[in-house]
Amino acid sequence: MVKDIRALKDDPEAYAAELKRRWTGLLSYRYIGRNHGAMNTGPADDTVTLRRDMRNAAGGLLVAPLSISAPEGGVGSDLVTVPNPVIHCCQILDDASDVRRIEVVESEVLRSGTRMGYSRSKIVDADDHDRVIALTEGQGVRIGAPPEGLVKMDEAKLEIVDSPALPPLWEAFGAVRRDDSHWTLPPLSDAFASPDAALHIGPQHVLLETAAMDLAAGLAGTDRLQMRTWHVMFLARGKTGPFRVDGEALPGTGGRIGVRMTLHDEGAGDRMVTSASALLELFA
Secondary structure, three states, X not given: OOOOHHHHOOOHHHHHHHHHHHHHHOHHHHHHOOOOOOOEOOOOOOEEEOOHHHEOOOOXXXXXXXXXXXXXXXXXXXXXOOEEXXXXXXXXXXXXXXXXEEEEEEEEEEEEOOOEXXXXXXXXEOOEEEEEEEEEEEEEEEOOOOOOOOOOEOOOOOOOOOOOOOOOHHHHOOOEEOOOOOEEEOOOOHHHEOOOOXXXXXXXXXXXXXXXXXXXXXXXXXXXXXXXXXXXXXXXXXXXXXXXXXXXXXXXXXXXXEEEEEEXXXXXXXXXXXXXXXXXXXXX
């Protein structure tokens, strides 16, 4: 059973130790290669080096690495609050097939209230800031308050070498396609859980995009598809697992395909925890 860090709020030393263990063990940001200066010591670095496992079958960018790189929410880091995502949106303007690195710029909190926050950012080619790759927006909620005095942490970086032997992101994040054709994640574990003991956004984005691409390819008869619009609503905390995606692909005009999905926590009465919709188009 993954522990909810909020149970330690009255023990600052235990809270700090548990937050460090959980943050440095969380796979999402480390696997993508995203450094968060609000949490980590060392120089600020808002760039992510792109690898072939971050690309689709046509060579364009997957949305999951973008959404993990710029999760948004506007409520602050785990050092100042216990954040929980509510809504995330990503619009991909450029498939970035020839881009080597992306950079998250113009991150801004649009509003930060007592409980809710709203923010947005821009993702650009790190070597050409005039080339905009994507726009992201998000809404988050504070579900707890940590003890005062928490400090930034040293995080051991994962060195993932780009190679044709790299597994696809869905495999690295533990997803599988079951015999019943549903894409799933295994029961919740520390590597894929946020400090409040809920399924982190990273594996959710990866799983849901994988399912969306699979459903769209089944309708289109090809996997040469590019994600353009990505909208996710986090309805409830995924606390148990396994987690299953249900979804449908819908034909549009001009080579566009829509997909809508729901993520269910099978170990918690099949509760719906996340809803997502996607707009994809045939790769030109």
